[in-house]
Amino acid sequence: MEDADFQEFPLFMVHGFTQFDPPMSSEVRVRFAPSPTGMLHVGGARTALFNWLYARHTGGKFILRIEDTDRARHVDAAVQVILDGLRWLGLDWDEGPEVGGNHGPYFQSERGSIYQRYLDRLCATNAVYTDPDGAVRFRLPRKPLIFEDMVCGTISVDRSKSITPGGEPEPDMTVRRADGSWIFHFVNVVDDAEMGITHVIRGEDHLSNTPKHIELYQALGLTPPRFAHIPLILNKDGSKMSKRDTGASVGSYMDLGYVPAAVRNYLCLLGWSPKDDREKLEIAEVVTRFDPGHINRKAAHFDLEKCNWLNAQYIAAMDLSAFTAASVPWIEKAGIAYGSLESLTLVLGLIKEKIKQLPEVPAWVDYFFTESFPYDPEARAKILSKPESVHRLQQLAEAWKQIATWDAAGLESALKQLAAESGCKPAEYILPARFGVSGRSSGPSLYHMLEVLGRERALARVERTLADLQTAPH
């Protein structure tokens, strides 16, 4: 039997097959353990999301632990970026920073005494030794090992002949530096054990490290958790997504005004699927249907355009008051004095259906809130190139002055009547009219826009435009 010398692990034997299931009675405890690098990567965000989904799906606990192995690595602002990003995505943690819990502290920089305790256990069994440089190393068993991954299936690794790029045998893993600071692999295992983590859902970049981690659990006499290694997120062209790539940071979505639920929805679809044809999904439904066993094994390529599309879908689905609330920060950032929320809401109702990204909003509404709006040079040249356009604008001004009730329907019929009398298409009047009141060639529905503007302002604008056009050099 070729597999006979493979170390079977852990020790639950069911029908002769190595199983990983922890006792069924235990509550699921998963964690997201980022290091505070100053950004929250979308790949990390998806890892957090999948952990969160699994915790919510099983009624378990989602724990946040900050991997700042030592105090020098700890930067408050960098931690805050992670907390902000997770909260923005709606991923709330049951234990961790600012929340507390019974398994703290949740910063590795504060867990030194715990690590020391576990290191002592390793010393007691002679599983570690101090090398000539003063670092503590773990004697790697270097035996073949098999484990079950919830995503990747059975993984069998034979590290007995594993060598480095230089052709040397793989060195023993360092556990603690000579200066006393701790190494990731060791503290990661200790923390997961101490915090009672039952399922480790993490990026596939850790798949090859897992045997070492399992050997550490064994040396410590502990039962390892189950593992689920989810594929990495790459750029659309397949290259590795670095911190600099567009869309790599959750912060960039926050800054660009994405709808959090849309980004979260997109992330759900990267490697997981509801198995039907829908794309836009309520998070509650994803929670009930989520199953790590059905996560794709293939690396996902990040498609910002599809994310944008979903974002637009979420904006379209907002009701007007939600849309207004989401728009206000952008309006204010652009320095638009919008007066009352009521008047703003009225204007936003005109343009909501046009918007795909929140930062576009100010450019669509600015001319509603100032009488000194600029004329778009291109649109102006176009009007001037057709002398009859100016005449039509004059006709419109006259007709509108006669209008009894200033509403969209009345304005529309007045304009269409004029067009009919002149024997031309309504567009011949609409274009000059739009330019006359907005200085542009495109915008929301003309009639509704006029209604919102009101008779006085609309007519005054037309007069002003007419004056401008008539003094213009031809």
Add this chain to the structure above:
RNA sequence: GACCCUAUCGUCCAGUGGUCUAGGACACUCCCCUUUCACGGGAGUAACACGGGUUCGAAUCCCGUUAGGGUCGCCA
């Protein structure tokens, strides 16, 4: 270099031996709707990496090749 993972339209997913002349979505092209721009509706282009097996039958199972990714740190 060694070890590990992966391989369906450009991209994300569906497909778990026959219902696949492979389905949906994004993007792209065209048409319709329309006051502009969008939305919406309709149509279209486009994929099972390659080679061997297994099988009556393979996108689906096995092996190999190729390609991509990952790990081999006193980074996390």
